Amino acid sequence: MAVTEAPPATRPPAAASRTGAAAVTAALVLLVAALAVVDITQGTAAVGPGQVLKALTGQADPGDASVVVASRLPRMTAGILVGVVLGIAGAVLQAVSRNVLASPDTLAVNAGSYLALGLVGASGVSLPLLASSGVAFAGGLAAAAVVLALSGLGTGTVRLVLAGTALALGLNSVTEGLLLLFPQQTEGLYQWNQGSIGQNGFDGVLQMLPVALIGLVGLLLVARRVDALALGDDAARGLGVPVRATRVTVVVLAALLSAAAVTLAGPIGYVGLCAPALVRPLARRFRGFVRARAVLPVAGPA
Numbered sequence: 001m002a003v004t005e006a007p008p009a010t011r012p013p014a015a016a017s018r019t020g021a022a023a024v025t026a027a028l029v030l031l032v033a034a035l036a037v038v039d040i041t042q043g044t045a046a047v048g049p050g051q052v053l054k055a056l057t058g059q060a061d062p063g064d065a066s067v068v069v070a071s072r073l074p075r076m077t078a079g080i081l082v083g084v085v086l087g088i089a090g091a092v093l094q095a096v097s098r099n100v101l102a103s104p105d106t107l108a109v110n111a112g113s114y115l116a117l118g119l120v121g122a123s124g125v126s127l128p129l130l131a132s133s134g135v136a137f138a139g140g141l142a143a144a145a146v147v148l149a150l151s152g153l154g155t156g157t158v159r160l161v162l163a164g165t166a167l168a169l170g171l172n173s174v175t176e177g178l179l180l181l182f183p184q185q186t187e188g189l190y191q192w193n194q195g196s197i198g199q200n201g202f203d204g205v206l207q208m209l210p211v212a213l214i215g216l217v218g219l220l221l222v223a224r225r226v227d228a229l230a231l232g233d234d235a236a237r238g239l240g241v242p243v244r245a246t247r248v249t250v251v252v253l254a255a256l257l258s259a260a261a262v263t264l265a266g267p268i269g270y271v272g273l274c275a276p277a278l279v280r281p282l283a284r285r286f287r288g289f290v291r292a293r294a295v296l297p298v299a300g301p302a
Contacts, residue, residue, distance in 0.1 A: 036080060040072040047072075074199035081205060082197060082265045083275070085212045085257040090272025091279070092219050095226050096250045101161040103272035104140070104258040110267040111168035111175075112143025113259055114193065118175040121189040122182040129263060130207050137259035143167060144251050195266040208260045215257040222249055 041049045045067045055068035090103040104110050116139025120127060127135065147167055151160040179186045199205065219226075225246040228236040233243050261268065 032080065036076050039076045039079065040068065043067065043072055045071075070201050071199070074202050074205055075197050077202070077205050078199050078264055079197045081208065081212060082261045082268060083271060085215065085261050086268065086271040087275030088216065088219065089254040089257040089261075090274075091276040092226065092250050093254050093272070094276050096229055096247050097160055098230070099160050100277070101273070102164075103270070103276075104254065104261075105168065105270060105273060106161050107147050107164040108143040108168040108171060109140040109255050109258045110262055111171040113137070113140040113262045114267050115139055115143075115171045115175045117192075117262075118178045118186060118189055121186045122178045124185050129204055133208065133211055133259050133263040136262050137256055140259050140262070141252060141255040143171060144255050148247070148251060192266045195268040197265045204264055208264045211260040212257060215253045215260070218253045218256075219250065222246060222253075226250065 041052050047055075047067045052068050052072070055065040058065075086104060089109075093102040093104070093107060094100055113136035116135045117132060120132075120135055147160070147164045150163040150167075179190050225236075225241045228239050228241040229243065229246060231239075236243050236246075258272070
């Protein structure tokens, strides 16, 4: 009786996928780190790579050190923070809505934040940065709630993006009207609306960092429920997942992340839409990326 030779042991596909996902994540982090190093050597001041290195090691003159420490390093840190939170917010909104066009822009979150800050600016009230973040959060959350209500809590239909785009256009038009009617009170708001990661020290980044961490940790805690939603509402309910409560929680946390980014750098558009789109092809190559707990950390550096 012939004895067939056992096939050689192969690595489980799931383990290979996890290894590949980890390798791609590490490569993205290294790429972001390299770009960050390049960023701190760029600027209008005549402070090149040599002076930057001396400033970082404490050997530069006070003028060059001030440019690097008070301007370029905060700018670089703000850019990374804003990119991470917008990328993750876009990824999680697309996951719970099952719509690849969902993002803080298309769900009118940024437009709601902008209008809320415009109303405060037109009233002549001056708020500290952290209070401005609270106002932006309230405005973005209210706008997202209206969009989700109009589209049936984001069931993945085209109506979700259509409602968000229409509402964003309406809110932006109201805000622009406030800028025209109250030019002196909203002068700073108009400049802020252009979007900029330029910073004057680390105060803004340090104040927004806890807000961003709360949103990120909260999203990671509900990542399993987000994975279940990908199976469909009926399947998620069968697994004991509260579908409506999960969607509301995710939208609230995504609005919190968007508010932190908007407060720090203005309504920078399309980052939350593009980052998940860059990660999605990798999900087809490495199955470990399909899970929300893997997608969220990768969407940030992407």
